[in-house]
Amino acid sequence: MDVAVPIFSRWLHIFSVIVLLGGVFYARFFAGELSDRFKPMAYIVIGGILASGLYNFLSKPAYPPHYQLWFGIKVLLALHVFAAVILYRKEKPRTLTGVVISGAAIVAISAYLRAISLSFK
Numbered sequence: 265m266d267v268a269v270p271i272f273s274r275w276l277h278i279f280s281v282i283v284l285l286g287g288v289f290y291a292r293f294f295a296g297e298l299s300d301r302f303k304p305m306a307y308i309v310i311g312g313i314l315a316s317g318l319y320n321f322l323s324k325p326a327y328p329p330h331y332q333l334w335f336g337i338k339v340l341l342a343l344h345v346f347a348a349v350i351l352y353r354k355e356k357p358r359t360l361t362g363v364v365i366s367g368a369a370i371v372a373i374s375a376y377l378r379a380i381s382l383s384f385k
């Protein structure tokens with residue numbers, strides 16, 4: 265049972281990220297704008313991302329070399345994503361392009377963080 269909380273936390277993190285980035289991706293490339301009705305959902309999933317991300321970070325048994333460096337860059341990009349979604353106005357659709365680019369970079373950095381953690385003993 266001691267794996268239940270880490271698994272739930274990983275699920276919450278990735279599911280929330282899918283909802284946030286998927287919603288913005290759809291708005292940018294298909295709908296043309298982000299629906300007003302997405303905002304309340306965005307606040308909920310940002311909360312989920314922050315809570316689960318913090319838990320994932322603090323519960324790591326060890327941090328490989330350079331982990332904190334890339335983690336810091338990831339969190340700065342994540343703050344850009346959160347701020348851009350929260351401050352989004354329909355007159356500024358290019359905001360969504362920035363979110364898609366930052367989001368793609370964050371997912372790549374996250375995969376790298378996992379890879380260096382798995383090979384670190």
Ligand code: HEM
Binds near residue numbers: 342
């Ligand atoms: C839009 C923002 C974010 C995105 C798109 C994102 C995406 C991801 C993804 C896809 C993973 C899984 C990586 C894998 O297993 O291959 C992950 C893991 C992780 N995320 Fe995030 N994340 C975001 C924000 C955050 C924030 C704000 C924090 C910290 C407060 C955080 C902390 C973590 C940690 C610690 C891991 C585990 C990395 C490891 O395996 O060492 N994330 N994230």
